[in-house]
Amino acid sequence: MLLRMAWLNIWRNPKRTIILLCSIIVGLVGIIFLMGFIRGWFDAMINKTIRTYEGHMKIMGPGYNENPIIENHMRVTEKTQEWLATDPAISASAERVAVQGLASSAHRSMIVKIIGIDPANERNVSVIADSMRSGKFLDPDERNSIIIGEPLADKLKTGLGKRVVLMSQQLGGQIGSEAFKVKGVFNTGSTAYDEHTVYILKSDAQRMLEFHNRITEIVILLDNIGNSDATAARAVASLDNENLEVLTWKERLPFVTKSIEMSNKSMLFVYAVFYLAMAFGILNALLMSIGERIHEFGVMMAIGTSRSIIVLMILLESVCIATIAVVIGTALGVSLVNFFGKTGMDLSAFAEAMEYIQAENVLYLYVTPSDIAFATIATFLVAILFSFYPAMKASRMRPVDALRKTG
Template sequence: MLAAIAWRNLWRNKLRSAVIITAIAIGIIGTVVTDGFMSGMTDQRVNAAIANEVSNIQIHNPAFLLNEEIKYTIPQAQKTGNTIRKNQDVKAVSLRLKCQAMASSAIAGAGVTVYGIRPDDEKQVSALHEHIIKGNYLSGKQRFSAIIGQKLAKKLDLGMDDKVIVTLADTTGTITSGAFQIVGIFKTSNDMFDESHVFILKSDMAKLMGFSSASSNEIAILLNNNHSTRSVVRELNKTFKKEIAAHQIVIQSWDQILPILKSLVEIMDYFSYLFLLIILVALAFAIINTMLMAVMERTREIGILMALGLSKRKIFSLIVLETVFLSITGALVGILISISIVYHYSIYGFDLSFVAAGGLNSIGYSSTIFFRVSNNFYLATAIMVILIAVLSSISPALKALKLQPAKAIREDI
């Protein structure tokens, strides 16, 4: 009956309850949708980074990681690659040569990372071939060809079929260079990537550097599912226990390769929770205020309940229940609406180009964001709302307890 009284009390002043419920709902929709947007943005960045840039897992010679000195290749890379391909979670493996170099045209130069790849393998691992906006992806047939990012092409004032000069230090430290014909230009959602990467054939690169074409200093691994990254790393660490112990190879997951990306995900999460907290504090004020008034305007009624023999504990619970019901109703409305908004944008995407398409690309994001909210965040929101409701009800409930029945009954309404 206490619950019934509390619930019905809510609807005595419909406008007032509606105002508070709306406020709670707006607060929740605001935080959840913001979280959906931010998670969507980071997801997109992470997925693009995995698809186009780093893959799920990479293997290097540990000495290579220190300074990316090309002489530190992976011993028996072919064999290692074949062993990895046997893992059922692995979708594809690509063996690469990677080198810091200078790319230049007749008029300008820029520091870049040059990758030597085998097109057939690389296409399995990286989605870069889907981002070619001019020309074609590398093919094994055409020797001394290259693909470069749009931003780099612009910087060097190079177009299709122009030649880009790649200058690098070979295994002996001698500076050497080669001319490569541009057969394709790519554009990903990350300008910084597009500005600093050149892809050529692995055989050409090996020749330029003075390696046999079998040598590799990077093995990139794409998995069937991003979530299995951790477990596959664990398995591979077991498989290559001997090599790892001998400091021949080191296995890294994408978040170890791009720790910035990992912290980005964590920071975004942290901001979502911070924002939720700020909104809830603001809500708490509205709730406390409303409930205090609800108590004050019912002084006489509460006095009568006390006279009738309702214990203090019960009076207290009555106010708490009322607050909690109010908040839960608001939370339910808010969460239901949030779910539908997030669902909508998770399917159709949210187009941000009206704000700043260029700006988003320049910091590595595409301008269409697909929202995602984790179940954890929904759960946290729900729990925090109830918690805040209970906390907010304490002051009004104490106020109710302080009423003296004899006086409260006589209070003018």
């Protein structure tokens, strides 16, 4: 009967209840949307970095991660190849030779990262092949061709068909140098990356550096980013005596994980502001509602209603409102997130900012069950906690004082 009374009480002033419901629903939709946006943004940021260069995990020669010099190279053994071919989580892998060097045009020289690749394999692990702004991607049959980042091309004042000389330290300590013809210009959307990166054929890099069959890293793409840690653990176990380092994207990109961690913490403050606004709405509506019913509470107390029953009834009113708001707010919020999860949220208008935060221009929003649980439970908690004050206020009145108030 109390629940029924609470339900009926909230509809005594439908306009006020609807306004209160709207404010909670809007707040909840905002929170769920924000959660979806943040997740989409983080994913876009991680995907961009992973798909540009890093992959989900890497296998490297000992010490190469800390000190990426040519001496810390690795060899691909049969055991390594077998593991790469058989592990169920691996969808693609590619060998690379990556060293620091100097790129010189007729006009200027720049320090760059020279990455030697197998074009066919690289297509499967990174977006470089799809990022060509002009010219073509590397062809395994075209020796001494090079693709360079667009901003680098601008700085070197070079372009398609022109000559660029690369120079880097060879394995024996000598300086290796060869001339390359610009076959293509790429733009990944990350100026910082494009400004300092060139790609050549792995075989050209190995020859120029007198590297023979050595490489510096194997980049691996998994079927699911969530499998990174488990796959890395399997790699460590399988390649136990290969003297190699296995690193996941989280270990390789600590700034990304740290910024996600920091953003998550700062978002708690934003959520708190949302919930506080929601809480004051509830508090205001309940105080008004209770203020109008003081005489009625006096009657209830006069006929023997205990303080705890009055508190319970007011809390139930709040729970009823919260339940309606949570059902509608969650449905709307999740629908909105799912919509942008399918169509994508195009933020090309903010391309510069998106580049700055290393994220792709289109975000695909999503929320997890734990996000929804957090949003709904927090709404209920706020509704209940902020009902306590009006409830206690109503229950603490002396019956005779309450009865004197006109109903």
